[in-house]
Amino acid sequence: MTAATILAGKLRSARTRRALDLALCLLPWALVAAAWAWRMQGLVIALAVAAAVGIAVIVVAWRSARRLDHAWLARRLNATRSDMDDSADLLFVSGESLNGLQRLQQARLRERIETTSGPELGPAWSARRLLLSALAALLALIAIGLWPRAQSGARDLEALSPAPQVAALPGQPRLIEQGLRIDPPAYTRLPPRSEPTLEGRVPENARLRWNLRFEPQPSAVELVFHDDQRLALARQSDGRWSAERVLTKPALYRIVASGAPEAQTRRLYRLDVSADRAPLLRVLEPDRGLSLMSAGQRSWPLEFEASDDYGLAANAQLRITLAQGSGENITFREQRLSLRGTGTTTQKRYAQRLDLASLGFASGDDLIVQLSVDDNRSPKLQTALSPSLILRWPADLGSEATGLDGMVKTTLPAYFRSQRQIIIDAEALIAQRRKLDEARFIERSDAIGVDQRLLRLRYGQFLGEESEGAPQLPTNDRDEPEPHDEPGQAHDQHAPAEKGQAANSAPEQHDEHAHTPKPAAPSFGEEGPVLEQFGHTHDHAEAATLLDPDTRKLLKAALDEMWQSELHLRQGHPQQALPYAYKALGFIKKVQQATRIYLARVGPELPPIDESRRLSGERAGLARRGERLAAANATDPLLESLWRDLEQSTRTTEPPPIDYTGLQRWLREHESRVPDPLAFAAAFDALRNEPECRRCRAELRRLLWPLLTRPPASVSRRGQGDAVDQRYFEALQQEARR
Incomplete structure (x- = not known):
């Protein structure tokens, strides 16, 4: 054999x-x-799982074996045979x-491979690993x-369990086996189950199947519910009696078989329904309902979390509304985005970062978003x-404006912060002291001090104080020239300087209560001349007649504390301003609780008397003297009569019907x-079956008591007293006749 064949x-x-x-x-x-x-x-699923796992094992073993290639073989030859001279890679x-x-x-x-067999190159058997596995x-x-073993398949779910033994006469149908199969709706993903007791708690819109077996067989069987609905059971080929129904609300029912014993027919079974709850939606970011645009912000991150008992829809809808304009000229533009959540079926998170520039968000606009999430309820979805x-x-309040809109912007603030909000802002600023630099800390403290000043001026109006530092209405295009100036020179030469000087000296005049010795000439559109012409001004605190002296004293004390709070806030010391702010809040609360208010004394303005109707004898519109008040009818006369009958039945031996x-x-x-x-229907049914049962009457009265209408409050008649009191009253009456 050649070396290549051997390898x-x-x-x-x-x-x-x-x-x-x-x-x-x-x-x-x-x-x-x-x-x-x-x-x-079951067996079918087991065979399928065995086949799938067997194929997976074969694939894994084959891929692991394919990793042994020529490089691996060369390394093994160099490691096990010294005659390869660490050059086994030359063989391939x-x-x-x-x-x-x-x-x-x-x-x-190659000659050495052909002449010498050498040791076995395959991996050794892992006996220890095989034994542990x-x-x-x-x-x-x-x-x-x-x-x-879990119940699986329709046959196991419909298996019957023995029914409780009931005493029956010979020939009476007796329930010997019973079973209740519950098939939850498909969207709940709950498995079917069987209840051997014919009662329990089921999901909403679940399909129920009753399976009953009697001995001997009755001629007819039906289920009678507490609302008088009836469901007839059909006899199957195997001797069972079956029926199906979709349960939408809780129910009480009994099994009525023809000729069955009375004890079996009277027994009630209860079915409770677990309602499908609507999804729960929570906002994770931002952490407040109203957010203000920060400097340099280009996007707005949003994050929501939703959960449901059975499952959420795949997508959620984000409604985006852009409100632009001011006053009566406001336009709305709405669009919707579809968000896909991440997480499990019952709990998901939705995140979106809105690009403000692409939405057309600009100064003075409001961007309003709202997320809607649906669950998988069928046939009608629930939305959260x-x-x-x-x-x-926020719009730039210092920008130039004309007309009525400009007058509103320059004379009235957008809103006044409450004293409690000023305290909250000051405490939040103190908590962030280490995170802010000195300039930023003083700037924010000064801003809170400005809010304190606006609030102080607001409450000062009730004491007749003047408006301090109020800006002038920009309705006059040019100033009136002074008497000693030439027309046309005063405005051109002195107007810029006077405007700059007024702007710089306004805060100082406010803090020192300084007043100009000679008021400027009135011009068209200024609020001072308008008030002097069409109303009256409160130049002194003593001229205010709205509040009583005690309330005015409390309000004056609150203003003094606001002065001190504003002083420390404007200087950048919010921790020193808090005691005064708390005192001011306490005085304001006392002022709000004041009950006496003095109004200006004016003569009564009564409507004139119509002399044409005098002595005319016309009685149109006059009430009839013979009409009397009619007694009010009881809201639920049936419940009241039932309550009286139950009360009498506890005192007499023969209860009323x-x-x-x-x-x-x-x-x-x-x-x-x-x-x-x-429970009310069960107590009512028990009393109807046993009219002499006092315990059943007491239970029905207990359930009936919260349903009765509460009687109106009335003055109780004073008692007549004892014999001594009676003689005393008779003596008084005799004395009065003399």
């Missing part, structure tokens, strides 16, 4: 040994998988690509054998909506008012 045979032998070794290690686990499938799902190289010395060495190696598989098979999230890009038909009709019409309709 090829050695390589095939090594591959065969490797494949057999790996297959022997994996085949016990294929047997374990088949045994588990047979235990859980063509002679044309070798030089003379290499061809000579190749010929020597076999032992582990054996333990798994024992565990599978001891595991309780997230809270609306708003991203606001009860309107069972009317009560059953009322229960069907007002089922939503009853916390547990099935």
Whole structure:
């Protein structure tokens, strides 16, 4: 034999040994998988699993054996035979690509291969690994054998269990076996199951199948539900009585067989329904409903989390609304995005990063988003909506504006922060002190101080204080010239300087309460002359007559504390401003609780008297004196009469009759008012079957009490008193007659 033939045979032998070794290690686990499938799902599934696992083992063993190639064989020859001179790789190289010395060495190696057999080159058998794998598989098979077998297949699910023994006379049909198969809706992915007791809790819209066996056989069998609905059972070829129904709400029922004993017919079975809950949706990012646009922000990250009891739809809808404009000129543009969640079927996360530039988001706009998620309920889906999230890009309030819109922007702030919000902002700023540099910290503290100032001015209006630092309305295009200036020079030469000086001195005048000694000439559109012409101004705190003196005192104290809080906030010391802010909040709360309000004294403005109707005798529109108040009717007279009958039955030996038909009709019409309709129906049915049962009456009264209408409050009549009180009252009456 040539060297090439010998080497090829050695390589095939090594591959065969490797494949057999790996297959022997994996085949016990294929047997374990088949045994588990047979235990859980039956023989057919077990055979399919065994075939699939066997094919997988063969593929894995073959791929592992193919890894043994010529390079591996050369390494094995160099490791096991010293006569290869570490040159075994020359055996698998063509002679044309070798030089003379290499061809000579190749010929020597081939001669040695042909003359000397050498040791076995295949991998050794892993006996230890085979033993451990076999032992582990054996333990798994024992565990599978001891595991309780799950019900599989329609035959196992419809297996009947023995029914409770009921005393019956000879010839009476007696229930001997029973079974209830429950097939949940397909979208719930719940497996079918069987209840041997004919009652339990089932999913909403589940299909129920009753299987009953009687001995001897009755002529007819039906199920009678608490709402008087009836379901007839059909007799099968094997002697069973079967019927199906889709259950949408809880129910009580009894089995009525012709000629059956009364104890068996009266027994009630209860079926509760587990409603399919709507999905739960939670916002993960952002952490607030209203977010303000930050400097340099180009995108808006959004993240939601949804969960459902049975499963969520594959996609969710993100509604994006862009509100642009101001005042009455506001336009809305809406679009929808489909988001695909990540996670399991019952819990998913939805993430989206909105590109603000592509949406056309600009200054003064609002971007509103809302996510809607559906579940997989059939036939009608349930939808959950997230809270609306708003991203606001505040408009530049300092920009130039004209007309009414400009007057509103320059004279009125957008909103006033409350004193509590100022405290919250100050505490949040103190908590972030280490993360902010000095300039940024002072800037944010100053911004909170500005909010404190606006709030102080707002409450100061109730004391008649002047508006400090109020900007002028930009309705006059040019200033009036001074008397000593020439027309046309005052505005051109002095207007810029005066405007800059006014802008720089406004805060100082506000802080020092300085007033200009000589007011400027009134111009068209300014609020001061308008108030002086059409209203009155509160120049002094004593002129305010809205609040009583005690309330004004509390409000003045609150303003003093706001002054101190504003002072420290504007200086960049929020920790020193907090005590004053808390005191101001306490005074404001006391002011809000004030009850006395003084209004200005004005004469009554009564409508004029119509003299034409006097002495005319017309009685149109006048109430009739003979009409009397009618007694109010009871909301539920049936319940009140039933309550009185049940109360009398506990005192007398002969209980009064009860309107069972009317009560059953009322229960069907007002089922939503009853916390547990099935318990009410069961107590009602027990009393109807045993009218003399006092325990049944007490139970029905207990369930009936929360349904009664609460009587209105009334003044109770005073008692007549004892004999001494009666003599005293009679003496008073005799004294009054004299």
